[in-house]
Amino acid sequence: MFATDLGSNARFRRQISQKPQISLVPDLAEGIQLPDEQGGLSPRIAKFIATHELPSPCLVIDVDIVEHNYMQMTHALPLAHVYYAVKANPAAEVVARLAELGSNFDTASPGEIDLCLNLGVAPSRISYxxxxxxxxxxxxxxxxxxxxxxxxxxxxxxxxxxxxxxxxxxxxxxxxxxxxxxxxxxxxxxxxxxxxxxxxxxxxxxxxxxxxxxxxxxxxxxxxxxxxxxxxxxxxxxxxxxxxxxxxxxxxxxxxxxxxxxxxxxxxxxxxxxxxxxxxxxxxxxxxxxxxxGRSLVGDAGVIQAEVVLTSKKSASEDKRWVYLDIGKFSGLAETMDEAIKYRILTPHDGGETGPVVLAGPTCDSADILYEKTAYEMPLALEAGDKVLILSTGAYTTTYSAVNFNGFAPLEAVCI
CATH class of the missing domain: 3.20.20.10 (Alanine racemase)
Incomplete structure (x- = not known):
């Protein structure tokens, strides 16, 4: 169904399935398991990525984690009514699950209103x-x-x-x-x-x-x-x-x-x-x-699988490498503007020797640099074709993805 070369990166497939830092904690809902407080990769997402052929880049959302986060919030603040900010992630599966749980919805446009209504949400549960x-x-x-x-x-x-x-x-x-x-x-x-x-x-x-x-x-x-x-x-x-x-x-x-x-x-x-x-x-x-x-319900429920397009240097004497990914500011990572949101990134070579990097996107726009001032280090073994996982990307990614800038398709998403 999806055309990508995940299968050729067998080492990465094994690594994300067996990440040593992942320990499981019980969810408020029986049967759901989550990463520990260190924010490791969700076991369910890891298994899905390791066993499915996905386009790159692609966001994978675990809707069970969205449910967990909603339940945590309503348990912590039982006197408050939750109006999920649909703009954070308008995936129909996310909105439908939250609707089933009793959430209300904060909308910003007729399109978001229609999305909620078409999923059976009563108008009385929607604010504009x-x-x-x-x-x-x-x-x-x-x-x-x-x-x-x-x-x-x-x-x-x-x-x-x-x-x-x-x-x-x-x-x-x-x-x-x-x-x-x-x-x-x-x-x-x-x-x-x-x-x-x-x-x-x-x-x-x-x-x-x-x-x-x-x-x-x-x-x-x-x-x-x-x-x-x-x-x-x-x-x-x-x-x-x-x-x-x-x-x-x-x-x-x-x-x-x-x-x-x-x-x-x-x-x-x-x-x-x-x-x-x-x-x-x-x-x-x-x-x-x-x-x-919005962010707190769906952010940690999503992981973007992306691919390294190029690693290079600007001079032979420079230690810092440039790492270009197939996702950037205009294809879902807009919140890296001014390097505000600093995502965690996993690679197939984690644990090996690292060096400083500048992270950038694939487009022909000089503004498409993710992190240049923020200190990021990545494995020296990282090379073009390697898959990387960008964690906690469930919020404000697909909704910020440009329709066709530089001819790149919008960020695809899969809900599991």
């Missing part, structure tokens, strides 16, 4: 969380039964009032994102004072202002960032109530991490910080809580 929407797209969502919309500006609020009358709306505010490996800019959200005015206006326009949302940045490693954000929201709730608007929902967005090169704390630690902040600032009268995880 993008704060930048065409008038026609708001109207379309409304005709499909969507009644929950995000906004962060007066113009967007007015569009919703016209095309989605009576809907529930929530305003996104700006918060600090220091500590996030993929920080969010000022593109989304508004200052709290403006948010208050907009929430009051929403009620005047006949909409139902239900609450406030924020996002502390993707791959947030500073667990203390939720407390000041929740404090701002609590103050907004008080000020709105004093002016006759009773807010009842706080949307804390995403920010929960996957495991890349740096260690990350477990979701339980994030949950403790979040719930401590909620009780500190809201007391016993907790509002409805919404989470929008």
């Amino acid at each position: 969380g993008n704060t930048i929407k065409k008038q026609a797209d708001i109207a379309y969502a409304y005709t499909q039964g969507i009644r929950m919309f995000a906004f962060d500006s007066e113009a967007e609020l007015e569009k919703i009032s016209i095309s989605a009358p009576g809907s529930k709306v929530y305003c996104r505010i700006l918060v600090e994102s220091e500590g996030a490996e993929w920080p969010l800019s000022r593109k989304f959200g508004c200052e709290p004072d403006m948010a208050l005015d907009l929430l009051l206006k929403a009620q005047d326009l006949g909409l139902d202002p239900i609450g406030v949302s924020f996002h502390v940045g993707s791959q947030q490693t500073n667990l203390n960032q939720w407390d000041p954000a929740i404090a701002q929201v609590a103050k907004l709730f008080e000020r709105a109530s004093a002016q006759g608007v009773d807010l009842r929902m706080i949307d804390m967005g995403g920010g929960f991490p996957s495991r890349y090169r740096a260690d990350v704390q477990p979701v339980e630690d994030y949950a403790d910080k979040i719930m401590s902040a909620m009780v500190r600032h809201f007391g016993a009268a907790l509002p409805e809580m919404i989470l929008e995880p």
Whole structure:
């Protein structure tokens, strides 16, 4: 079915099947096994890659790991409603599994709304969380039964009032994102004072202002960032109530991490910080809580198999080699921009002598360099034709893959 030369690399086939650092821990769901905290290769993915012919590059997603991550989050934060951020990975198998488990869904476009609806998700379980929407797209969502919309500006609020009358709306505010490996800019959200005015206006326009949302940045490693954000929201709730608007929902967005090169704390630690902040600032009268995880649910569930296209040097005296892969910024690894997300990579020669490398993609664009400043070392024996595995690539890879840049096909994906 797939045309690739995985079978010729028998050594790699054996190595990924017998990786010594993999130890198994029981999942919350009986029968699912996962790598240990060191983030080794998932045994099920290793077996699949070793026994199937795959195109290169190709993302392999273990949907059971997605289920495990969802169960962990809902177990750690049972009072919160999960709205999976579909943009992280819109594979039908992923969305369908999460739908079966009871997840709600945060969508950013009519296409994502249609995906969820076509898989049997009720409109009441879908929010339109993008704060930048065409008038026609708001109207379309409304005709499909969507009644929950995000906004962060007066113009967007007015569009919703016209095309989605009576809907529930929530305003996104700006918060600090220091500590996030993929920080969010000022593109989304508004200052709290403006948010208050907009929430009051929403009620005047006949909409139902239900609450406030924020996002502390993707791959947030500073667990203390939720407390000041929740404090701002609590103050907004008080000020709105004093002016006759009773807010009842706080949307804390995403920010929960996957495991890349740096260690990350477990979701339980994030949950403790979040719930401590909620009780500190809201007391016993907790509002409805919404989470929008994406990366933390699907990131560690995916592995990209790629191929070395070329290894070379820029001068005879230079120690550092250039390693070119058949996947780059424009074919799924966009989050290496500014070397923000640092993926772990396995090769068939791990354990041998290594040397410093620059990692780059295959296209004719000089920006297609993955890591030049970040210190990466790879085996000296690595050569063209070797297969490599890029770990924790289940999130924001297929969705960032260009359609046809330089004639390269989009990143293929297989769910198991």
